[in-house]
Amino acid sequence: MKYPAVLSFNDIFPQLDAFDTIIDARSESEYALDHIPGAINCPVLNDEERILVGTTYKQVGSFEAKRIGAPLVAKNIARYIDTLFADKPRDWKPLVYCWRGGNRSGSMAHILAKVGWPVVQLDGGYKAYRAYVAAALENPPALSFRVVCGTTGSGKSRLLETLDAIGAQVLDLERLAAHRGSVLGHLPGEPQPTQKMFETRIWDKLRRFDPSKPVFVESESKKVGNLRVPDAVMERMRASPCIALTLSRPNRVRLLMEDYQHFCADPSSLNAQLDHLVQLHGRARIDAWHEMAEGGRIPELVDELLVEHYDPAYLRSIDRNFVQYPQAQVLELGDIGKEDFLAAARSLQSAAM
Known part of the structure; x- marks a missing residue:
């Protein structure tokens, strides 16, 4: 040549x-x-x-x-x-x-x-x-997705990280997008990539997967922060079998407190994000949440956010968008330690083999 x-x-x-x-x-x-x-x-x-x-x-x-x-x-x-x-x-x-x-x-x-x-x-x-x-993203490879569903704080991201660590195939859209996927999901000091870079990262992951093995992915909405998941990828995900990850609400609060420590240290930043919810919940409720944050009552605030905002919105979205969710495999976590997620990941990996 x-x-x-x-x-x-x-x-x-x-x-x-x-x-x-x-x-x-x-x-x-x-x-x-x-x-x-x-x-x-x-x-x-x-x-x-x-x-x-x-x-x-x-x-x-x-x-x-x-x-x-x-x-x-x-x-x-x-x-x-x-x-x-x-x-x-x-x-x-x-x-x-x-x-x-x-x-x-x-x-x-x-x-x-x-x-x-x-x-x-x-x-x-x-x-x-x-x-x-x-x-390629308009016609993604025929992969067998397993969609990890669960309300906010149930440990979906930690489970995907653990699955990845033990060698399972994982499409972690939040990691690729540098965002946790909710109104509070911005990662401090880590800007999101451009839309084109996000799509490049997705394409590069998809092309490397073995079609004979399952690919675990989280039940994301169409947008992760400011970035949009390619339509054809989202359609494949929404038509796929689901795993319903469950965790008690007190443990969910504990997990969120660990994952969002930056907000505990800077209540003003948390309150700025909560202001995005004014249209949904009204000024009076947002002001009450501001007071909780400023008064150091973060666990109480997190619990109230789960009950009043995140859980209702998530359950509506799951029922509407993931057609196989009613037949989902239930996976219950007893606690939020590394060994709990490792046991859950191994059980999923064994079941998929």
């Missing part, structure tokens, strides 16, 4: 995991929005340089823009070869892509091939990859 080889993503996909390095040659801001899983960012033009070249192109012309851009591109590629790629052997096989598979990835692929490495360039660039992912 002649290098650089320019291949479509359809041709690349079967060998995607065989590349030694996947190089995203776009700018750092483009990379941050979404990228091929596992790719490293080596901007041929960084954000500042890209603005300079683009402005020159619009205001002066193509030739002047290329004259300014060429030494920047050459300098950046040379730096990567001198640093990141200096120790790569002759048979090192990288995949390179940019936005449309044009000048940026073409320049890098050309120079890497001249060095002697068997480099592949993605024809159509990120846009071609993104089109592939979007199409």
